[in-house]
Amino acid sequence: MKPLNRTALLLVTSALALTACAPSGEVRYAPEAVDITVLGLNDFHGNLQPTSFTRAGEKTAISAGGVEAIAAEVNDARKANPNTILVGGGDLIGASPAISSLLRDEPSVYALNQIGLKVSSLGNHEFDQGLKELFRMQNGGCDSNDTTKACKFDPNYSGATFKWLGANVTYKADGTTPFLPYSIQDIGGAKVAFIGAVTVSTTGLVSPEGIKELNFLDEADSVNKYIPELKAAKVDAIVMLIHEGGEISTGAGDNYSTVGCKTLKSDSPIVQIAKRVDPAVTAIISGHSHQGYNCLVPDPKGNDRIVIQGDFYGHLLQRLNLTVDKANHEVMQASAQNVVVDYTARKANNTLDFGMTQLVTTADAKTTAVKSVFVANLGVPQIQRGISNARNTESALGDVIADAQVFATQAQGTQISLMNPGGIRADLPDTTQIKANNAINFGDVFAVQPFGNTMVVMDLTGQQIKDVLEQQWTGGNATAVKLLQVSEGFSYSYTDAAPAGSKINIADVKFNGAPINPTGTYRVAVNNFLAAGGDFFSVFTQGKNVIQLPNLADVDAFAQYLKAKGSTLTNTVKGRIIKK
Known part of the structure; x- marks a missing residue:
């Protein structure tokens, strides 16, 4: 986008009483708005098939989640808005049911590849089998610490096409990051940066031997470190993906359906982190605590910022609705909601994703003798x-x-x-x-x-x-x-x-x-x-x-x-x- 010429700029200024420059002297451009849908999946844990979920205010459980329904939900969002991206909040693998775990979670990675996941924060469970095995899950190959499970779904396991992000994970030896700290995605011509972090408590949540090479640093400090870099790249929005969460203080009645809640417990880790993360971050997609919430938490300047989590096992998809100005590199509007991934209804309506049905059927057949x-x-x-x-x-x-x-x-x-x-x-x-x-x-x-x-x-x-x-x-x-x-x-x-x-x-x-x-x-x-x-x-x-x-x-x-x-x-x- 080129700046307006001097004549046009004068006309716009006189007609609309607008200034040509921001207080800092930065030139302003004619806005170019792009509507973007960000869907977030947290704590999936290899649940290829649906599990039970009870909607807020109801007593009867439905089947929710499962990749057949998740894929269908994502596909519908893309049809409604081509500028849609799927991202993750960590723990996509690990602690998984037999259909995925007995195959070293490879079918879950393949399912997320096919659904079109682009990036995800690391979760503590990604480290369950150690750093070397996590690299294999990312990059492919069969050199696993459990050859009885690896490459049994696909003898040529090719790895994840999405990237795990970890701004706060560094090598003890030299301070470098083994994973990308952030990823800038082009969505409808807009540049949206996703920066990832995993809970600093990972050191106490997995086997020490598997992560002995790594440091897990303060989440907010690590994210803030990269904000100047992202601003210099002139991104249009920044979204934080973090595998850390909180708890709702008012109990089960105030959960995912509450829009703009302000009832996260004040001592929740995610609240303490959110209060310190740079205001340039528009929204925080969270995970880890396996709760559904759609809340507002003050940023360091005291302005409310979206902090959202989508339950667990794919029961909910977090949804951010962003309108960004790609000419002036800023967010014009942001809202959020949690979307129930209703497997029961989609099966009844015959709207499950056929490609995912085939994948689940294959994984099920390879594990059914044990299960x-x-x-x-x-x-x-x-x-x-x-x-x-x-x-x-x-x-x-x-x-x-x-x-x-x-x-x-x-x-x-x-x-x-x-x-x-x-x-x-x-x-x-x-x-x-x-x-x-x-x-x-x-x-x-x-x-x-x-x-x-x-x-x-x-x-x-x-x-x-x-x-x-x-x-x-x-x-x-x-x-x-x-x-x-x-x-x-x-x-x-x-x-x-x-x-x-x-x-x-x-x-x-x-x-x-x-x-x-x-x-x-x-x-x-x-x-x-x-x-x-x-x-x-x-x-x-x-x-x-x-x-x-x-x-x-x-x-x-x-x-x-x-x-x-x-x-x-x-x-x-x-x-x-x-x-x-």
Whole structure:
């Protein structure tokens, strides 16, 4: 675009009383507006198929998400506005159900390629298998740390055509970035910059060995570092993609359907980050906390800015509606909404994407022999992991998993088991998979515990057990409480109003009805992620007489218990954790 000539500029100035220059002396041009649709997908976790979702204010669940419906939704948006782009908020892979995980998430990458995803922030789960394997997922090839799964979907796995972004991920050795910090996309002739970051807490959320080369730096500082560079490139808009989130303070009633909400908890990580990110960023597409919200958070100048997240597993697509002026490189208007990806309705209307149906059918066929193996009949149709996937309460499924880990490690003398709630990824089974006679198969079990963790048994003193329980509210868990699920015979109470570090009286921590002995020794079973200090539970690394059980996966321990006890199990929270 050329500047207006002097005569035209004078005419415009006199007719409209406009100035030819901004206060800084910058020349202004005749506006050239472009309407842009940005669709965001966060925390997909390889869910190629739909899962249950309940709309706000309704009681009956629908099937939502799944790549057949996601692709159809994106296609419809592109038909309505050719200037549409699909981007990601991290955790696109990792912690995935069997249809994707047993094939090393390669079908999920291919599905996102075909749907036309352009860029995504990194998520902590992208690092589950380490940096080298993440590079393979990005770039292709079969040199994997698990050759039993890699290149079984496509023997010539070609990698992601989209780019993972990580402005705050650097090499410890030299400070360089292993991933692009940002990507400038041409959308309808406008230049929109997407800059990505992953939660700084990634260091406590994945195996330390897999990320030992990397630093995860402050998210806001890292993004702000690149803003001058993007301004110099004369981009027309900047959108931040970040795998970090928040929680709504008013409860489940105020969720994705609330437009412009201002009820994100003030201590939520995403709120603290958003308040520090440069005002040049128009909107923030977030993830990680698995919540649906469409909120406004003040930027450093006190102006409201869009901060949005779309639930998880593809149930919602975040939608930004931007009008940008590509002549003067600025955003004229911005609004946001969350769009329900209604698989149930699309299947009934025969509007699912056929290409994605073919991909899902292929992936399903390659994994069905493992997934369809019968495990047990439960005593109820479903055992749940908690309301709205809450990780700060005891759940019926958490109780069962902790009991299963004691059951499977009896030969190692286990007395107590503790289970991290973030490792419980689905109800048993998902509402969409409830079967006759309350039957469950291995696919249902795998969906609950898909990480491939193995069991570890160790000695902890009573004081160490108390200390690890206190870590549920400290350090990296201070703003996102993670209540460890506990096994039968073990119980404790806590005072929610007490300060962090002093929420539990050791006299209220009991084993077989008696207070634990601070100096006594107890055999405790956990998965290898927790044993390494995962989820910021560093006390586990102090355990003694540690027995690693590399041939006992947590999912197999769970399946063993279900085979033995399935018909006796109910969807009942046992009351082992008591809030005062």
